[in-house]
Amino acid sequence: MPANTFIYHRAADLADAQKVIQQQSQSTNVLLTQPRVPAPYPVATGLQLDLRNLNLNFIRSKSGLIEIGTSTTLQALADAPLLKRGNNGIVATAALHCTHYGLRNLACAGGAAIAGDGPPDLQLAWLILDAQIHWDNGTVSTIGAHAPAGASFPIQISYTDTVTSAALHAVRRTPRDEAIVAVAAALQTQANQVTHARIAISGVGNTPARCTAAEMALAGNALTAANIESAAAAAAATSGSRSDYRGSSAYRHAMASVLTQRALDALASNNHS
Known part of the structure; x- marks a missing residue:
């Protein structure tokens, strides 16, 4: 088969999608557009x-x-509206920052959830909300x-609908550019005591990840x-050595601390208002 030929199949239902994947001896590309278009764009092959x-x-x-x-x-x-209301609208805000308007109408939630590279905003938001990916094989x-063994593509992303204060802060070359470093934080408090805390960082390691320290x-x-300063110091020590023309490893670690401080200060201010 020539290298630039492919088979297109629009599945009728879940069973049909799984069946055609199992029957194919070629590679399978499930059409879930991610927030960043690869360059050069790959030639379609396989299914x-x-x-x-x-x-x-x-x-x-x-x-x-x-x-x-x-x-x-x-x-x-x-x-x-549902996403704008909950958790300070962090999922809606993250989707807005993920990519430009044209690609936002093509890129989808599943593509953003499983992307190995690209804009981190949605993955950060979902990490601090303890979101889960549900796959085609259950x-x-x-x-x-x-991806779990035997899984071919995600069906949905879900997270608990709880009242959580959340914030997303990032440093970018321009307001619409992909984040160099970004931090998402979520807190639940009672009488100024933190009962639940989630902090996730991107741009320091290869992929977005929670900072449990x-x-x-x-x-x-x-x-x-x-305590906020202690959390910011822990963020500065998060593992990772990513470095490129947009920022050295030292710069990225420093910004992880600064952005964690900003996010937590914003949540603390909201908590006291």
Whole structure:
């Protein structure tokens, strides 16, 4: 077979999608556009699987969960009233920052959730909300984890619909550019005591990841300036040595600390208002 030929198949339903994948001896590319278009754009080969008939375009609240279908566009996430209301609107804001308007109408939630590279905003937001990816074979994984054995494509992303204060801060070359370093934070407090803390960082390591050391500096403690500074110091020590023309490793670690401080200061201010 010539290298530039491919097979296109629009699956009728989930069973059809799984069947055609199992029958193919060639590589399979499930058409879930990611927030960054690779350059140069790869030539299509093997099976190109279209999921648009599977009705996976939805944003809903169900049984205490927010559920987002894998085919839901990033623009739909940015516009969704349900996502704007919850968690300080962090998922809607993250979708807005992920990429430019034209690509937001093509890129989808599933593509953003499993992207190994590219704009980190949505993965950060979902990490601090403890979101899970539900796969076609019924398995579940966390954001950033490898696909479970036997899984071919994500069906939906879900997270608990709880009242959580959240913030996303980033440093970019321009306001619409991809983040060099970004930090997302989420807190739940009671009587100024932190009962739940999540902090996730991108731009220091190869992929967005939670910073458990920073979380531990806050969880179970009072939301004070000293404890926020301790969390920021822990963020500066997060593992990773990423370095390129946009920022050295030392710069990225320093900005992780600065952005963690900013995010937590913003949440503390909201908590006291």
